[in-house]
Amino acid sequence: FVNLLPGEFRYLCDGQGRLSGIQKVLGERPDMADNTIDVKFVDSRGASTDKQVFADINKTPIKPSGSINIAFDSRQVLNQMAKAMLESNPGIKQLVCYEKTSVSTKTDKLWTLNQMAGFIVKVTGLSAKACQKQLESEADRDKMLRFLNEFWLELGNRFDLLGQVLRNEITPQHLKETTVVGTAVWLDSVGVYAKVVLAGFIFANQKRWSDLDGLNNIDYKKSNKEWMGRCIDMRGKFTKNTDAVNATASHLLLRCGLTLPKELDQAEALVEVGRRNLGSLESEPATLQGVA
Secondary structure, rough: OOOOOOOOOOOOOHHHHHHHHHHHHHHHHHHHHHHHOOOOOOOOOOOOHHHHHHHHHHHHHOOOHHHHHHHHHOOOOHHHHHHHHHHOHHHHHHEOOOOOOOOOOOOOOOHHHHHHHHHHHHHHHHHHHHHHOOOOHHHHEEEHHHHHHHHHHHHHHHHHHHHHHHHOOOOOHHHHHHEOOOOOOHHHHHHHHHHHHHHHHHHOOOOOOOHHHHHHHHHOOOOOOHHHHOOOOOOOOOOHHHHHHHHHHHHHHHHOOOOHHHHOHHHHHHHHHHHHHHHHHHOOOOOOOOOO
């Protein structure tokens, strides 16, 4: 605690505008006097140092990560959904980082909270803005949350690699180091996969979780050349864009014997075009010349 005597000198290094606003509000709404705000106290080292503190606060602020924003936000419906989904699946929750927007192979986390929010967007098949609007309906929100909770439960039970991590048979670090599973692009592609599964449930008017069993028939090792041109580029680096997500989801769906949705019709063709272009680049002799 910081104890300040009434007569001690103190002044605002920053926040004068907010102070004026608070004073005005309290004049009109004295009942708000018990509200609190965060205040940072700095021990004054002189005018020049105090000026630098002001400059540091206003010119070089540290922006919170997307995951931290979601973790603390209780207003956006999508953020609420992401946290509620993980609270209902504690095994998956322990594999999710709530602080960073991406995680390395050195951590015991597979994904991040903001990536989980992106996963939900992919399941809806909408843009983030449209997803937010649709989930404002309590009925739609409850239906989606029930599906998501059951999906992760079934995925953990049926998908061997994830199940091995949940049972502590392999570490998250090993999964991330050796496979494509612990990546944001794979998570998004599983979101697209989940959307197709959900559509199948609606069309058939029955749940068929056995559709997830086919995920065990796929080689997820990074060394598998099937991922080249899908989620791994010609430099051997992971890439995460719409084409990469769709191409990865297309492979998952086809290997599981599921019908591709209309938006993935061109995914395989684009992969083949990309691979042909890569092959032509690799076969061409070097023609670079020095420039004077």
